[in-house]
Amino acid sequence: SQQGEEDPQALSIQEGENATMNCSYKTSINNLQWYRQNSGRGLVHLILIRSNEREKHSGRLRVTLDTSKKSSSLLITASRAADTASYFCATDSQGAQKLVFGQGTRLTINP
């Protein structure tokens, strides 16, 4: 079963704008990860945030984690057309090695 719920399911913005995607989960976690998937391709790891971290940055990406609310957000600043993809959050399932993926957000950046 999918633990993560993401919103919005789809997001369309203009190039240069910021894009924010949210993810909620149900059980306790060790860490939360964000992945990107271009259409018909495999997933690319973007960032991992551990349960004792609240915020993490990587280039134009900013991830926050609120364990009290069991939620995370991914912010992409100054979006580019190449950012068009699906974005998934993934959590470890109750301390197991396997990951449980959210439903994903389909992001479209309009030039």
Place this chain on the structure above:
Amino acid sequence: GAVVSQHPSRVICKSGTSVKIECRSLDFQATTMFWYRQFPKKSLMLMATSNEGSKATYEQGVEKDKFLINHASLTLSTLTVTSAHPEDSSFYICSASKPSGRAGETQYFGPGTRLLVL
């Protein structure tokens, strides 16, 4: 780096045949590999966890006799879809994690295999 390859990238087969998909970690040893299935515009659904030298652990609802997984070496896992039927058509993705022993570590994904069963 951590590169994972999959072969073939796409396959079309007739109903009733078996199809083998290979997943290789190219520049690291992967004691654990994972097999996912993804339907169009949907999320990844974990099918099984493959551990080198032991039997795979299948998720609930996944037929182990239908989807045979072999992890014979630290760099290769194979998924065989036996007696494939049109409903098995899907995008199959593998991933591998480095042997850190910690829960929920980063997984490195292959490019996926698109299977179409006619």
